[in-house]
Amino acid sequence: MNKELISLKNISKLYNGGQIKALDNITLSILQGEFVSIVGPSGSGKSTLLNIMSGLDKPTKGEVFFKNNKINSNKDWIDIRSKKIGFVFQKFNLLPTFTALENVEIPMFGVVNSSKKRRLKATELLCQVGLKDRLNHYSSELSGGEQQRVAIARSLSNSPDIIFADEPTGNLDSETSKSIIRLLLDIHLKFNRTLVIVTHNNEIAKLSNRTIHILDGEIVNKSS
Numbered sequence: 001m002n003k004e005l006i007s008l009k010n011i012s013k014l015y016n017g018g019q020i021k022a023l024d025n026i027t028l029s030i031l032q033g034e035f036v037s038i039v040g041p042s043g044s045g046k047s048t049l050l051n052i053m054s055g056l057d058k059p060t061k062g063e064v065f066f067k068n069n070k071i072n073s074n075k076d077w078i079d080i081r082s083k084k085i086g087f088v089f090q091k092f093n094l095l096p097t098f099t100a101l102e103n104v105e106i107p108m109f110g111v112v113n114s115s116k117k118r119r120l121k122a123t124e125l126l127c128q129v130g131l132k133d134r135l136n137h138y139s140s141e142l143s144g145g146e147q148q149r150v151a152i153a154r155s156l157s158n159s160p161d162i163i164f165a166d167e168p169t170g171n172l173d174s175e176t177s178k179s180i181i182r183l184l185l186d187i188h189l190k191f192n193r194t195l196v197i198v199t200h201n202n203e204i205a206k207l208s209n210r211t212i213h214i215l216d217g218e219i220v221n222k223s224s
Ligand SMILES: Nc1ncnc2c1ncn2[C@@H]1O[C@H](COP(=O)(O)OP(=O)(O)OP(=O)(O)O)[C@@H](O)[C@H]1O
Pocket: 015, 016, 020, 021, 022, 040, 041, 042, 043, 044, 045, 046, 047, 048, 049
């Protein structure tokens, strides 16, 4: 362990021509195998931070490194995002007119050539998240918790090194939230996947190895 997976150096993110400073000179590293939680009040910059760490957004200033290599271009990011990073969002972001299986298969296009292998892997992942009886349901036919399970299976489709989850239980009731967190923890522990979760929930933060506190775009305390 102790190997740096993703590092940010002096990252700032400005909006509206600099009027809004969403992130202010952030330097941090996520180590391989860690479970890190990111907490802070609404508007403090958590999602912006996650989006920059995962290449969904670009910083105004500063550098991002993946396994100690500086990410220089869009091509670098496309490569890393498609093969090394999984995402789980608060609103699930599934395609409603596609089945659970198809949603999980989509990220494998361009990575896994055989359609048979894609189907096999998607089936295996959906069984793993407890959805073996929902494989051919459209996502619009699934409950919120089931949709989030599909999203988690999808995030695992290319066996990523790291999973980023932005308030993954924000749209779920407390019982369903617990089962989703248990599932993410299980994946983290069993498969040694690095996990970074943005959360408002202290119980979830307590389960993590390390909590990063964000306030007004700055890190105020990196330890839990
Ligand atoms: N695309 C954008 N254009 C302008 N301002 C933005 C944009 N995205 C975010 N911001 C601003 O940047 C700041 C940080 O936003 P961010 O979404 O990262 O907060 P957050 O901590 O995730 O909040 P929440 O807990 O409500 O999700 C906020 O003041 C927000 O209004």
